[in-house]
Amino acid sequence: MTEISDELKKQIESAFHYRGHVTVTFTDGQSVDGYLYNREYANPKTPEDHFIDVFLKGSGNPARYKISTVQSVALTGADEAAGKSYQDWMKKQDKKAKILEGSYEEKKYKILVTTADGQTLFWHKQGKIHLLDEDLAATWVEKFKPHLFDILPNGEMAGAGRNPTAFKISKVEKVPA
Numbered sequence: 001m002t003e004i005s006d007e008l009k010k011q012i013e014s015a016f017h018y019r020g021h022v023t024v025t026f027t028d029g030q031s032v033d034g035y036l037y038n039r040e041y042a043n044p045k046t047p048e049d050h051f052i053d054v055f056l057k058g059s060g061n062p063a064r065y066k067i068s069t070v071q072s073v074a075l076t077g078a079d080e081a082a083g084k085s086y087q088d089w090m091k092k093q094d095k096k097a098k099i100l101e102g103s104y105e106e107k108k109y110k111i112l113v114t115t116a117d118g119q120t121l122f123w124h125k126q127g128k129i130h131l132l133d134e135d136l137a138a139t140w141v142e143k144f145k146p147h148l149f150d151i152l153p154n155g156e157m158a159g160a161g162r163n164p165t166a167f168k169i170s171k172v173e174k175v176p177a
Contacts, residue, residue, distance in 0.1 A: 021077025108177040109137035115167035124155030
């Protein structure tokens, strides 16, 4: 049995702790994509049994591969848990507990839109200022892509370039309601 290289061990460990898809390339040139969820390469008594376990992308089926057939492991998919911290989880748990005990006051936010020519309007939906809870407002502002939308004089959003009366958007921000 060939000794596993330090580089391959490092790749496997990185893939094991990664929360996205990886690409496993084998010594015969073939490859598979999936989620590496288990590995065994540290047991010196059974080196012939060293393996990695992967949930295959697409089907989700589990597959086991002998380490001796693995050439490399690369982090190729998006990290599905990026930006999701323990603190965020605790904040959500605290919110749930407060809701259950009836002491939670949900903060609402308006979205302030600044146009390319400096005008400011609040985002409207169905004729009313659209209100979002704090977490959703923060995510919405963070992920908003101004080049995809314009804002109409009444505050409603429209697809970019679809309405001649619409204004180009330069930025959006959340404002307490």
